Amino acid sequence: MSKPPPNRKKATSAAKSDSKTSANSANEDISQQVDPATATITVAAVEVPELTEQEISDRLHLERCVERAVFEAGKALMELRDRRLYRSTHNTFEEYCKERFGYSRRQPYLLMDAAVVFDNLLEKCDPLDQVLPTNERQVRPMTKLEPYQQQEVWQTAVELAGGKVPTGRIVKDVVQRIMERTKVPNTYQIGEVCQIVVKDNPELRGKGGCWAIVSAVNDFSCSVRMWDGEYAVGLQHLKSYDYLPAECQQMQVICDRISRVYSDLLEETVKSLLQSLGKVNRPYLTAVEEKLLSLLESEVKV
Numbered sequence: 001m002s003k004p005p006p007n008r009k010k011a012t013s014a015a016k017s018d019s020k021t022s023a024n025s026a027n028e029d030i031s032q033q034v035d036p037a038t039a040t041i042t043v044a045a046v047e048v049p050e051l052t053e054q055e056i057s058d059r060l061h062l063e064r065c066v067e068r069a070v071f072e073a074g075k076a077l078m079e080l081r082d083r084r085l086y087r088s089t090h091n092t093f094e095e096y097c098k099e100r101f102g103y104s105r106r107q108p109y110l111l112m113d114a115a116v117v118f119d120n121l122l123e124k125c126d127p128l129d130q131v132l133p134t135n136e137r138q139v140r141p142m143t144k145l146e147p148y149q150q151q152e153v154w155q156t157a158v159e160l161a162g163g164k165v166p167t168g169r170i171v172k173d174v175v176q177r178i179m180e181r182t183k184v185p186n187t188y189q190i191g192e193v194c195q196i197v198v199k200d201n202p203e204l205r206g207k208g209g210c211w212a213i214v215s216a217v218n219d220f221s222c223s224v225r226m227w228d229g230e231y232a233v234g235l236q237h238l239k240s241y242d243y244l245p246a247e248c249q250q251m252q253v254i255c256d257r258i259s260r261v262y263s264d265l266l267e268e269t270v271k272s273l274l275q276s277l278g279k280v281n282r283p284y285l286t287a288v289e290e291k292l293l294s295l296l297e298s299e300v301k302v
Contacts, residue, residue: 070136074115077108091287105284109246110136113143120147121154131158137168141175143245144189149178186235188214188222193251193283194238196226201237210278211241213248213255227258227278247283254285261296270296 051059077097080086086096097103114136121132121139133139133154142150153174157166160174179187188194191214198208212224212233221234243251254277262274274296277289285293 064132066134068118070111070134071115071118074111074113074118074136078112078115081108081112091290092284094284095287106244106247109244110140112246113244114139117142117150120150123147124151131163131165134165138166138171140168141172145175145178153178186217186219186222188217188235188238188240190214190217191245191248191252193241193243193248194222194224195241195281196224196233197237197239199237201234204231204233204237207231209281210275211251211281212238213252225255225259227255227262227274241281241283243283251283257293257297261293261300 080096081093084093086093086100090096090099093108094105097108098105101108114133117139118133121130139150139154142153145153153171154166157171157174158164160166160170194212194214196204196207196210196212198204207226210226212226212231214222215225215230216223218232221232222238224231224233224238258274258277262271264271266274273292277285277293280289
């Protein structure tokens with residue numbers, strides 16, 4: 001077998017020597033570099049062109065579209081409900097909203113109430129200059145306030161947020177302050193839905209757990225409407241359901257319908273059915289309950 005050329009070992013040795021020399025040279029270059037902490041980095045400036053007048057106008061228009069999106073949905077839902085445009089495919093507005101938009105039972109009412117507040121805020125401000133709500137949660141705490149109070153709350157909340165859109169928490173805190181400032185012994189409102197709490201009051205026997213609608217507010221009592229008449233009830237015998245305004249209106253309609261049908265001359269089974277509807281702890285009737293009440297209404301008309 002032939003031996004390798006005698007200069008191979010020398011070439012390898014030379015390569016190692018060159019490599020070591022290069023490494024030493026690199027180390028010397030690194031050691032001579034400036035400390036990175038004090039090094040100056042030059043970055044080329046990128047010029048950002050200012051918005052033109054047309055672009056500023058377009059931006060403002062699009063921002064207002066975003067702000068109004070949720071509230072336009074609430075106004076559209078109100079028209080769908082009031083005109084009953086869902087009736088060709090669904091028995092109730094709630095079923096329609098659930099199947100068509102994927103809403104929970106409360107969601108459409110939250111959006112509709114928010115739209116009313118939004119319109120109240122628009123009445124007292126210039127929409128081009130004023131900071132406006134951008135979602136439903138920011139206005140939810142204000143739905144039970146009077147329009148002038150809603151405007152006061154929003155302006156205060158914007159100031160606390162440094163001129164920016166306030167969070168729902170900030171708005172809620174401002175509402176709480178106003179409620180405490182104007183606090184009176186009786187905080188119930190006309191149209192509010194409450195539950196009757198008997199508490200050993202013989203005058204309310206048989207009414208425990210029933211819902212009632214406040215028709216008049218006194219210092220330490222309320223006049224309430226139930227399915228079979230009107231009663232004066234002390235504050236200690238009432239408990240609010242904390243329904244949304246739209247839900248209270250819906251309960252008002254149900255109360256009116258039951259009152260028109262109810263009579264002591266009815267059969268006991270029919271009266272028991274109507275009394276049971278007066279105890280439902282939800283702001284709506286099921287499909288079966290709606291059919292039963294509609295049947296009784298048609299029979300009474302006959």
